[in-house]
Amino acid sequence: MSAGGPDPTVGWDADPGVAWQEFAPLAGDATADVCVVGLGGSGLAAIGDLLDRGLGVIGIDAGRVAAGAAGRNGGFLLGGPAQAVHEFAATFGADVAVAFYRETLREIDRLETLLGDDVILRVGSIRVAGLPGRGDDDDDDHDDDDDDAARQRELADCDAQYAFMRAHDLAVERYDGPLGTGLYFPRDAAMNPVRRAMGLAARYGARARLHEHTPAIAIRPGRVETLNGVIHANSVIVAVDGRLDALLPHLDGRVRTTRLQMAATAAVDPPGRAVLPCPVYANWGYDYLQQDTAGRIVAGGGRDRFVDAEWTADQRPTAPVQAWIDGLIGRVARAALIDAPRVTHRWAASVGYTPDSRPLVAEVDRGVVACGGYCGTGNLVGPIAARTAVALAIDGAAPPPYFAT
Numbered sequence: 001m002s003a004g005g006p007d008p009t010v011g012w013d014a015d016p017g018v019a020w021q022e023f024a025p026l027a028g029d030a031t032a033d034v035c036v037v038g039l040g041g042s043g044l045a046a047i048g049d050l051l052d053r054g055l056g057v058i059g060i061d062a063g064r065v066a067a068g069a070a071g072r073n074g075g076f077l078l079g080g081p082a083q084a085v086h087e088f089a090a091t092f093g094a095d096v097a098v099a100f101y102r103e104t105l106r107e108i109d110r111l112e113t114l115l116g117d118d119v120i121l122r123v124g125s126i127r128v129a130g131l132p133g134r135g136d137d138d139d140d141d142h143d144d145d146d147d148d149a150a151r152q153r154e155l156a157d158c159d160a161q162y163a164f165m166r167a168h169d170l171a172v173e174r175y176d177g178p179l180g181t182g183l184y185f186p187r188d189a190a191m192n193p194v195r196r197a198m199g200l201a202a203r204y205g206a207r208a209r210l211h212e213h214t215p216a217i218a219i220r221p222g223r224v225e226t227l228n229g230v231i232h233a234n235s236v237i238v239a240v241d242g243r244l245d246a247l248l249p250h251l252d253g254r255v256r257t258t259r260l261q262m263a264a265t266a267a268v269d270p271p272g273r274a275v276l277p278c279p280v281y282a283n284w285g286y287d288y289l290q291q292d293t294a295g296r297i298v299a300g301g302g303r304d305r306f307v308d309a310e311w312t313a314d315q316r317p318t319a320p321v322q323a324w325i326d327g328l329i330g331r332v333a334r335a336a337l338i339d340a341p342r343v344t345h346r347w348a349a350s351v352g353y354t355p356d357s358r359p360l361v362a363e364v365d366r367g368v369v370a371c372g373g374y375c376g377t378g379n380l381v382g383p384i385a386a387r388t389a390v391a392l393a394i395d396g397a398a399p400p401p402y403f404a405t
């Protein structure tokens, strides 16, 4: 976690468009209607909801705003659950899957209304079955039989997703272009996640008491103990995705922490060249890349290649995963017939996974509700879960069936 302000390892933080703001640590005991632990995209959404209800809120973060995954992710705003919507439907029912999908699309609209179309870029997204070339060997740019068979399986899955989405009136088109073959989702969007978090913090910071560098060390009904003082509150919302199991050990087994890694490059050469028209993901979503408005490629992936090593709460990038990400960048550069741009930033962060892929919204103690476990896709699902946590804590409203409780 950085001490404050931009982190030199994180590519998104180098964006001159981020409006940095600092919030003083808590200084002594305090009282509010609700305490929100975690100032990522989810915690900030909970705070916005609580303010709209006229409640007094204190929000705290162990580091700075979006010190965790909320400021270090791929910046994809994809409709639907972590699993592709047709797979989620096969387990939880089509009605549940479609309702969840529509709620994530509404979340993009909400963010665009709150933050504007220069933060939330309505560019759509592309899912391709594999990327051109193999990427793990610069001398071998050609597919072998295994690659081809894997691509055919993924193409068949794209067909199944297309059929499901069309049958349920969810926007999807076929994609066939330089990056491969798959699907285009016109309603999806992209963002610099730090811009989103700082934008929300600036918006709510005047009405809620926000405190950075204030780690919660014990969370109990009616009180959150921090290194800086005790916060007394009727309700507590714990909005922490990665390492939630460490903060609330009784959730161990219901949510498990893993590491995801990314890298960012210098702007591509020639300047202004659009290598990636929008966020693009391949290999069942494990590999993902977008090009930001400055022309830099921001890429992540490789977790499926190093599954065991990545089940860790360590947040440092590693050489094997970073080499895989370098390969991804090389592959899209070769497909665009340009030299691979130089990698300038490498980073990693923690996220939570759940056994059945449904995000968790659970009352863990009287008046204490936790949300997390977004299985790598919490940019939209996290805020929805956080507002669901607020509804559970304040109104006693049961979460919809697309959440594990």
Ligand SMILES: Cc1cc2nc3c(=O)[nH]c(=O)nc-3n(C[C@H](O)[C@H](O)[C@H](O)COP(=O)(O)OP(=O)(O)OC[C@H]3O[C@@H](n4cnc5c(N)ncnc54)[C@H](O)[C@@H]3O)c2cc1C
Residues within 6 Å of the ligand: 001, 037, 038, 039, 040, 041, 042, 043, 060, 061, 062, 063, 064, 065, 066, 067, 068, 069, 070, 071, 072, 073, 074, 075, 076, 077, 078, 214, 215, 216, 217, 239, 240, 241, 242, 247, 259, 260, 261, 262, 300, 348, 349, 350, 351, 372, 374, 375, 376, 377, 378, 379, 380, 381, 382
């Ligand atoms: C590399 C990577 C790429 C990803 N790509 C995407 C993507 O493209 N699209 C997408 O939808 N999702 C993506 N995700 C997942 C997404 O980033 C997360 O699910 C989401 O950001 C979680 O946000 P959050 O606010 O719930 O939690 P977090 O970001 O985990 O925020 C929790 C906050 O709580 C704070 N905190 C932790 N412990 C304490 C404590 N004891 N006291 C006080 N504060 C504490 C942390 O400092 C942190 O700021 C990605 C994640 C990673 C790591």
